[in-house]
Amino acid sequence: MDENQRPDLDELIETANYRAVLENQKQLLKSKFSMNSTFSFNGGTFNVTPELITYVRLMLEDGEEQLILLDKQSRPILVENLQEFYDEIKVVYQDAISDYFFSHKKIAKARRKTSRLLEVE
Amino acid sequence: MQGVLLCAHDNEVVDYATLAVGCAEFIKRHLGVSISLITDSKTWESLERQWPDRADHFHKVEFVDEEENSVRTYFNKEGEIQRGVFHNRSRKQAFDLTPYDETMIVDVDYLVLGNSLNRVWGSDADIRMNVGIEDLGSCPAIKMTRKINPMSMDIHWATVFYFKKNNASERFFDLVNHVAENYEFYSATYRFKGVLYRNDFAFTIANHIMSGYSGESFVEPLPDDHTIFCWDQSKIIQLRDDSALFEIATLDPSLKFPVRVTGRDVHIMNKISLQERFREFLNEQ
Numbered sequence: 001m002d003e004n005q006r007p008d009l010d011e012l013i014e015t016a017n018y019r020a021v022l023e024n025q026k027q028l029l030k031s032k033f034s035m036n037s038t039f040s041f042n043g044g045t046f047n048v049t050p051e052l053i054t055y056v057r058l059m060l061e062d063g064e065e066q067l068i069l070l071d072k073q074s075r076p077i078l079v080e081n082l083q084e085f086y087d088e089i090k091v092v093y094q095d096a097i098s099d100y101f102f103s104h105k106k107i108a109k110a111r112r113k114t115s116r117l118l119e120v121e
Numbered sequence: 122m123q124g125v126l127l128c129a130h131d132n133e134v135v136d137y138a139t140l141a142v143g144c145a146e147f148i149k150r151h152l153g154v155s156i157s158l159i160t161d162s163k164t165w166e167s168l169e170r171q172w173p174d175r176a177d178h179f180h181k182v183e184f185v186d187e188e189e190n191s192v193r194t195y196f197n198k199e200g201e202i203q204r205g206v207f208h209n210r211s212r213k214q215a216f217d218l219t220p221y222d223e224t225m226i227v228d229v230d231y232l233v234l235g236n237s238l239n240r241v242w243g244s245d246a247d248i249r250m251n252v253g254i255e256d257l258g259s260c261p262a263i264k265m266t267r268k269i270n271p272m273s274m275d276i277h278w279a280t281v282f283y284f285k286k287n288n289a290s291e292r293f294f295d296l297v298n299h300v301a302e303n304y305e306f307y308s309a310t311y312r313f314k315g316v317l318y319r320n321d322f323a324f325t326i327a328n329h330i331m332s333g334y335s336g337e338s339f340v341e342p343l344p345d346d347h348t349i350f351c352w353d354q355s356k357i358i359q360l361r362d363d364s365a366l367f368e369i370a371t372l373d374p375s376l377k378f379p380v381r382v383t384g385r386d387v388h389i390m391n392k393i394s395l396q397e398r399f400r401e402f403l404n405e406q
Binding site: 017035039043072120 | 246379
């Protein structure tokens with residue numbers, strides 16, 4: 001960013017309503033988590049949730065090696081290698097929730113400074 | 122082969138050549154897939170003149186004689202209105218012009234800041250396009266319509282969409298072209314103002330017909346089923362590799378609202394502010 005724009009940015013940060021900026025950033029983090037916990041597999045798209053992970057784990061413990069699951073569009077998708085699918089969705093969910101957790105923590109530490117919320121030095 | 126297809130046609134207000142190069146730069150960084158371009162000779166000359174080292178971002182360049190559309194409104198960085206002829210009709214030729222088996226069409230004012238679009242490749246669906254939209258700020262200055270008319274169906278946003286080169290998609294594009302050629306009739310039938318041709322509306326109507334005029338949708342949403350919009354009166358003020366800072370306009374012109382987006386894509390309606398940020402970003406590299 002060139003120096004001429006900096007006063008505009010400073011003024012914007014100075015005059016912004018902190019609570020409004022905070023709530024908006026929180027909302028964006030929430031929707032980013034939702035995006036990050038989406039997983040595409042074998043032509044289908046899944047929302048990875050603790051329920052999906054638990055169900056797949058239960059089926060594995062019951063000795064199932066293949067499974068048909070409904071994706072976000074209620075399309076039946078054959079999962080031929082259930083163990084591989086389980087390993088992948090676990091990583092997707094853990095990565096998504098870790099990112100959410102650390103980003104949320106950063107916001108919580110902003111201590112009423114809008115510039116910190118927005119990562120502006 | 123999989124790839125992204127962009128369409129760019131300069132007008133008297135917006136430097137679409139720079140938008141195409143900037144958009145391609147971010148696609149290259151975050152998606153790493155092949156990129157091709159539909160353009161006209163004048164826009165391509167401008168692109169090669171301004172960005173001689175970036176023209177090789179494009180795997181294939183298709184030249185079309187762009188048909189004229191109506192004049193539309195653009196907002197500049199001061200929030201003032203400027204008017205220019207909108208050239209947006211080449212998109213409906215995408216099926217014939219794409220060099221890919223699986224194509225993602227992306228508006229050049231769509232800022233790719235993450236890799237979520239890569240989750241679409243290998244999809245079972247023939248065409249994927251979002252209905253869901255999300256405002257970047259919680260207090261937008263304008264209330265954007267989400268339906269073709271208040272009593273009609275939801276708009277499918279042609280900002281970013283995926284299609285496979287197969288018979289079903291070909292029929293769909295045939296329908297889009299038919300709607301475009303008979304736009305006045307369809308605007309009267311579906312009751313919207315048909316002065317300015319809008320791809321969103323043509324694609325939505327084609328989907329309605331392909332779905333047998335039912336409530337079900339032939340077109341499926343993208344893996345990330347909400348497209349984030351930054352409306353015209355707001356502007357982008359800072360651009361980094363994976364994040365951007367925006368100034369969001371509110372109903373009170375004296376109250377602005379800063380928003381930082383990291384790792385998520387944003388459709389930026391204020392093209393003039395985006396072309397400036399792209400210029401800065403590209404010149405710094």
